[in-house]
Amino acid sequence: MLSVDIQKRLGDFQLQVQFETGSSPLALLGASGCGKSVTLRCIAGILRPDEGKIILNGRTLFDSAGHIDLPPQRRKVGYLFQQYALFPNMTVRQNIAVAAQKGRRKETTAELLRRFHLEDVAEHRPSQISGGQQQRTALARILSSEPEAILLDEPLSALDLYLRRQLEEELRCALTAFSATSVWVTHDQGEACRSCRQVCVMESGAAFGARPMEEFFADPVSVSAARLSGCENLVGAVPRGTEVEIPLWGITLRRAAPAAPETTALGLRMQHLRLAREGVENSFACSVVQSAPEAFSDLLTLRPLSAAPEAPLLHMEAEKGRWAAGDLLYVSVAPEHVLTLR
Numbered sequence: 001m002l003s004v005d006i007q008k009r010l011g012d013f014q015l016q017v018q019f020e021t022g023s024s025p026l027a028l029l030g031a032s033g034c035g036k037s038v039t040l041r042c043i044a045g046i047l048r049p050d051e052g053k054i055i056l057n058g059r060t061l062f063d064s065a066g067h068i069d070l071p072p073q074r075r076k077v078g079y080l081f082q083q084y085a086l087f088p089n090m091t092v093r094q095n096i097a098v099a100a101q102k103g104r105r106k107e108t109t110a111e112l113l114r115r116f117h118l119e120d121v122a123e124h125r126p127s128q129i130s131g132g133q134q135q136r137t138a139l140a141r142i143l144s145s146e147p148e149a150i151l152l153d154e155p156l157s158a159l160d161l162y163l164r165r166q167l168e169e170e171l172r173c174a175l176t177a178f179s180a181t182s183v184w185v186t187h188d189q190g191e192a193c194r195s196c197r198q199v200c201v202m203e204s205g206a207a208f209g210a211r212p213m214e215e216f217f218a219d220p221v222s223v224s225a226a227r228l229s230g231c232e233n234l235v236g237a238v239p240r241g242t243e244v245e246i247p248l249w250g251i252t253l254r255r256a257a258p259a260a261p262e263t264t265a266l267g268l269r270m271q272h273l274r275l276a277r278e279g280v281e282n283s284f285a286c287s288v289v290q291s292a293p294e295a296f297s298d299l300l301t302l303r304p305l306s307a308a309p310e311a312p313l314l315h316m317e318a319e320k321g322r323w324a325a326g327d328l329l330y331v332s333v334a335p336e337h338v339l340t341l342r
């Protein structure tokens with residue numbers, strides 16, 4: 001169990017982070033520059049928070065009031081950087097062995113080389129192995145130090161899409177086998193969703209608590225969290241009981257439950273929009289502004305017919321080649337998929 005409650009000021013940037021996480025991976029999700037790496041560096045002991053506490057499995061790693069600040073090497077926290085940070089002049093075996101406990105070094109290294117399928121490249125240097133092998137070596141090196149928590153800082157960001165998917169799966173398996181605390185920093189909601197059951201959303205230096213991943217997608221709560229969750233269509237809205245009025249689009253949509261009085265915006269996910277017939281519940285007419293070809297579908301940009309000139313346009317995916325600019329169509333959304341946000 002990792003419990004973090006810290007504050008840190010860096011120039012104009014103010015960090016205030018609070019979350020707890022147990023044995024399933026936690027995604028720390030936030031836009032670029034929101035403070036994800038600073039948070040990990042504070043947990044790892046590379047940066048010192050101004051105030052607060054960090055507790056791992058009952059051990060206090062940092063406590064400003066109690067003047068406790070364990071050095072990184074005593075925290076039992078493994079930190080996987082974006083660029084793996086392997087020692088270039090050491091072999092794969094040496095890179096892993098260097099972090100292992102004295103006395104068990106040989107056995108631990110042999111076991112990790114086997115587990116991560118690195119035996120064939122054990123005597124190679126990092127420059128002589130693939131990106132995937134480098135990642136596995138970095139992870140094996142972290143595990144060789146027998147950490148109680150692993151922090152992953154956008155571990156896949158430097159890779160192309162194919163390798164990324166492959167390594168993401170490997171990393172997921174390794175973390176499942178690790179079955180202790182891990183925090184996975186990303187700004188990719190897909191990566192977060194596939195690999196973690198809990199998510200802590202970070203916005204402009206602030207993060208308050210973790211939520212189950214399904215809950216986050218079903219009800220992102222704020223506009224910025226909805227954006228991070230991949231919601232493509234966001235527009236100002238006014239709550240009216242179980243309906244929401246969208247003045248900029250000149251329409252009203254029904255919701256499955258009453259909208260919170262603090263609602264200021266509405267979110268519609270592309271995958272929840274359907275082509276509909278006139279008169280169907282929650283349907284509205286749109287004109288096609290643009291149809292942009294994707295590999296296996298078209299991305300339609302739509303303008304609701306009663307929209308104000310400054311209104312945001314709507315995006316949805318459609319069958320390839322079916323629609324062109326100027327066409328008129330009806331779009332509908334089920335009441336349970338009308339997201340209200342503040």
Ligand SMILES: Nc1ncnc2c1ncn2[C@@H]1O[C@H](COP(=O)(O)OP(=O)(O)OP(=O)(O)O)[C@@H](O)[C@H]1O
Nearest residue numbers: 010011013030031032033034035036037038039187
């Ligand atoms: N050592 C430092 N001194 C001053 N400001 C810093 C320092 N390190 C980070 N910052 C600032 O803190 C903010 C958060 O940076 P951080 O690297 O944590 O963002 P991030 O969410 O990890 O972004 P990205 O996804 O782009 O990696 C940024 O505004 C950054 O400029």
